[in-house]
Amino acid sequence: MVEKINLEEVKHNIAESNQINTNVSPNKLVKDQAQQLEKEGSLNLEVGENGPIQCSAAYSNESFIASFNNIFKTLISPRDVGTRSKFFKEGEHPTYGQLVEFYIYYLVLTIIYIFMSILRLFQYMSNRSKLRFFSVAFNSAADPEVINSDVNKLPKIPRRISTILNYKSEQEENGGLEGLCNDAAQVASWCLSSGITYLSIYEYHGVLKKRVPVLKKAIYKKFIAYFGTENIPNFIIKIPHLNLTFPGSIDGKLVESESEAVNFPKNVQYNIEVTLLSVVDGRPTIVELTRVMAELAKKGELKPKDITLKFMDQELQQLVGKEPDLVIMFQPFLNFQGYPPWQIRLSEIYWEPDNDSTCYAVFLRALQKYSTCKVNVGR
């Protein structure tokens, strides 16, 4: 039998690696942050340590011209020296013949790239118009009834959903912290309307983790908009790597702060559980777990042969969470951007090419896709 590893220790270490000052207890820290935020009364705070996040080219329409420019730039100075090794031998000075040969091939390649970029533009436009069509065809109308009837047609729905959201700059439409919280709240409402009770939200920088009170309010407001003031669902927000839980609303009342939570009944049935993940829950958590196990092994409390797949699975489920059945990415292309690797073993992946908004059509299509897929482990 393998003894349980002291998870507190791991969590503590991970919290530290997330550059959170651990002299104060994490609970207190988040509370302080919240109070500070309330005092300032604005959401326009800098995000994390990286300073204000700037506009990203990949989201805008101008990127076509900018990227087109890139092709010409690379024609003048092919940066990728590594690929030229097929043409030039290492250490030798290339002869003129070799150089001419290389540039002829490179010119052909560039011409192909230019054709591809035109093709890409058409593809982009067709994808966008397809998305526009979908968003008209599938509209939630902020009504749980509509969502419910959409989802009820499906033969099966996932039990756990995970979604990857991206922080957009404030200048953009639906950007900034407010936009991100709004997106998160929207997804939570859709999940709840379709009967999914577990949602994890991955955001690379962990912006949401640092702004739990704002998120809480956003979800609360969204729930009122969806379900009405009479029956506001109970929800709870979890940050697994800090081992924190924040009751969101209980019996239709928003739990504003930790101290208030004491006044509420203890055994509450939560309708939905929202877990917040960021890049620290990915590889760094596995590394941290290794570090703790190495220390324990040195003290003789753990034998290396006790580290089995099942044991790792247990620990990582504790530290990060259970494996989601479906991962929905609201981003223009498929990329996991550091998502916890242990957790995506059999998860179905869904994204819409060139989509950059968190819209209901994508969510519903993901569920539709999921309902048709068949998982057969190894068979």
Added chain:
Amino acid sequence: MADWISTFPLTQHITEFTKNQICRVISAGPVPKHVGFIMDGNRRYAKQNHMEMKEGHSAGFESMAKVLETCYDCGVEVATVFAFSIENFNRSRYEVEWLMELGKAKFKQVVGNGELCERYGIKIRVLGNLDLLPKDLWKVLKDAEELTKNNTRAILNVCWPYTSRDDMTHAVRKVVTKGYPPDAITEHLVAENLYTGGLPKLDLLIRTSAVYRLSDFMLWECIDLDCDIEIVSVLWPEFSPARMAWILLKWGFGRTYYGHRMAKLINIDDHTKQT
């Protein structure tokens, strides 16, 4: 008609020439250094074409040889193929035994003729939990590794039997066993202790037969910001070298056209400088 034309030696020469030229053109641009393949759809292919399951797997092997040839011609340095999952042991005993036999025969053939290996100077490495294999197959695999260990031009990783979770567990256990001081344990160290340790980072993962799942293959590697995942709808035996060339072209185009687009999307400035 097309079949008849292709029997002429001249047409064969021309197609061969065109193929080489296309590969050279692709290799002038950025090319992924490390490509991973999830070879899915052999059995469905057999079913659709009213073949026996064996023939489906054999067709899959043929397809793999051709696709790998294209990859190496275009300048890919490392290819990792998911040949057999630990979960595959759950299949019928008949099929598992047959797959083992096929593996043994093909490895012997590859090593014996040395065609692919000699022409490209391919080093074969077998990744995975080898303890789970029958002794005779284990020996054949080890022989193949031994025979090709001095080749340096390209590497072929055969994952047999492999799952990524097993890989990660194995790496963690290895790190713990070696008794590094806690400060020395970093992401890099764990990555180095994976089966793919010491190889270039995975740049591209290809999965066939339109299954949108990773099925426990190279999870640690493919969540990287720079790793693209390509899911194609054809079954693996139908996955042609032309399609492979197109994917490589698309990858190179993406790198030239967008740069490191994921890092840009989530605003990590220093990322491109690091790599």
